[in-house]
Amino acid sequence: MAFFFQLVSLSSTSPSIYIPFKYTNIITHSSFPPTQTSSSSFNLFQPSLNLFIKFQNLQEIMLSAKVTCNSHGQDSSYFLGWEEYEKNPYDEVKNPDGIIQMGLAENQLSFDLLESWLESNPQPAAFKKHNDQSIFKELALFQDYHGLPAFKNALVKFMSEIRGNTVSFDPNNLVLTAGATSANETLMFCLADPGDAFLIPTPYYPGFDRDLKWRTGAEIVPIHCSSLNGFRITKSALEEAYKQAEKQNLKVKGVLVTNPSNPLGTSLSLHELDLLVNFITSKNIHLISDEIYSGTVFSSPSFISIMEVLKTRNLMNTEIAKRVHIVYSLSKDLGLPGFRIGAIYSNDELVVSAATKMSSFGLISSQTQYLLSEILSDKKFTQTYLSENRRRLKERHDMLVKGLQKSGGIRCLESNAGLFCWVDMRHLLSSKTFEGEMELWKKIVYEVGLNISPGSSCHCSEPGWFRVCFANMAEETLVLAMQRVTSFxxxxxxxxxxxxxxxxxxxxxxxxxxxxxxxxxxxxxxxxxxxxxxxxx
Missing domain, CATH: 1.20.5 (Single alpha-helices involved in coiled-coils or other helix-helix interfaces)
Structure with a gap:
């Protein structure tokens, strides 16, 4: 049976709070000033008696500062849109007037290819070798925290394949993590101390405010990019962000970019990548290249990995290469976010060693590693999958772009990758402000029934831009979404x-x-x- 003390505030306007009896050991006479601990203020004869005390903040005593702070970043409109969708999700039959989820960067276009492979290769999913010998016990027991060698080898070869085999990756430099979220946070722990800063080009993925800052204590300083040049990174923008960090007395430890960009859907040019390498060299800082969308590039220009730049400039075996790190995942390229497959690739042995130790807090199950090692080792399948998936992404991308163009002339930033478009709705704003953007966003969510991500949640410096996802739904649902936009x-x-x-x-x-x-x-x-x-x- 649970016992509770009732904590009744001396203020008539404050409600009573019930405290589990097991926590009452922290409430002692020494916790309060003498004037508040007299017999007239409270008595502790038995658990059922009322406890009359003046109490400032119960949470400060019972919970950590990390829990009670608001630096988690999930009060963003990016996450609030998800909450509204979950309250009223669209369903073709059960809820046809519900909200259509267009704020989720999820690739559902090529599941049939994966399912077809599983039907043709039933042994891996059943935890059996090709001779039907069971390896269930082997996979169920403790595994090396470094990961299964077969999976790491298959993963680095897949990464090379996506890059046209222009570069190779050493499995010894690879750290497995439970998704890219864990990989990015682990790198923050490795490269920055609380209060240190990373520069990130805007607009950027809203989840970085949570992933990079909340538990690590690191800070983000935006590199403001403009629509005038298609939100491209410039030398002046990099220098200005660095100066802003210095004005805030923040020590800059590095730059983080997503390539291809989330939310822009564009891949970085060779010029931009050269700028970044030159910049981190001059400032003696790190560069993190989040390349989780590298396999989604569906049209020219082709994807260029930061590792290709290092190789071309003969920097692979230099100190500069040790300050360049890649984050990768199978969540977007293979459409497997639920499998939680992420990775850090670094040429710095200390980073690899520390990140491997930290990865024990978020390991990938051995069963998942085994299954995916079999899939990725089938080169005929991976080649077919990458080609067909890119074709389907382009088809769906073009469908959205043309649909929006017909819906009152809504235009998109020209893009070549990703699972979304960066949509220009500035002409629909009631005022050219972020307040006007939020007003329009609320209408789109509540009146139109579409959850899209406002540019302000991505820290865009210009109001009126929105990220709209196109790969997480059936084609019929996208057609309906365009009809709703047209009517609106x-x-x-x-x-x-x-x-x-x-x-x-x-x-x-x-x-x-x-x-x-x-x-x-x-x-x-x-x-x-x-x-x-x-x-x-």
Missing amino acids: VDSMVVKKNNQSRHQQLLLNNRNSRRTKSLPKWVFELSFNQREVAADER
Whole structure:
């Protein structure tokens, strides 16, 4: 049976709080000033008695500062949109008027290819070798924290394949993590102390505010990019961000980029990558290249990995290469976010060693590693999958772009990768402000029934941009989403035209009333004054 003390505030406006009896050992006379611990204030005769005390903040005593702080970043509109979707999710049959999820970067376009492979290769999924010998016991027992050698070898070869085999990766430099989220956070722990900063180009993935900052204590300083050049990284933007960090007394430990970009859906150019290498060299800092969308590049220009740049510039065996780190995952390229497959690739032995130790807090199950090692080792399959998946992504991307263009001329940033488009809705804002952006976003979520991500959640410096995902739904659902957008934009145009006509009518009526209300002597006086003025000239 659970016992509780009732904590009744001396303030009549505060509610009573019930404290589990097991925590009452922390509430002692020494916890409060003498004036508050007299017998008239409270008595501790038995658990069922009321405890009358003046108490400042129960959470500060019972919970850690990490739990009670608000640096988790999940109060962003990016996550709030998800919450609204979960309250009212669209379903073709059960809830046809529900919210369509277009804020989730998930690749559901090629599951049939994976399922077909599993049907043709049933042994790995059943934890059997190709001779039908069971390896269940072997996989169920403790495994090396470094990961299964077969899986690590298969993964680095897959990474090379995505990059056209222009570079190779050493499995000894690979650290396995439970997804890219864990990989990015682990790198923060390895490269930065609490209060140190990383520079990130805007707009950037909203989850970085949680993944990089919450538990590590690291800070993010934005590298502000502009739509005038397609949100490309420039030398001046890098230098300005570095100066801003210095003004805030923050020690810059590195730059983090997503390549291809989330949310832009664009791959970094060779010029941008060269700029980044030169910048981190001049500042003696790190570079993290998050390349989890590298296999989703569906049109030119082709993807260039940061490792290719190091190789081309003969920097692979230098100190500079030790400060360049890659984050990878199978969540986007293979569409397996639920499998939690992430990785860190680093040329720095100390980083690899420390990250491997930290990975014990988020390991990948041996069963998952075994299954995927078999899939990735089938080169005929991976080649077919990558090619077909890219074709399907381009087809779906073009479908969204053309659909939005027909829906009132909504345009997208030209992109070549990813599972989303960066959509320009600036012309639909009631005001060219972030308040106007949030007003439009709420209408899209609640009235249109689409969850998309506002640019402000991605720290975009210009209001009116939105990230819209296209690969996490059936084609029929995307068609419905475009129909909803068209209806919404049409209604906005009609409303705007009606308002314009109404304002014009009011103006005409006002002018008409003003003219009719003027007495005859006013016109005569005005005419006489003009004659006098003419004489004076």
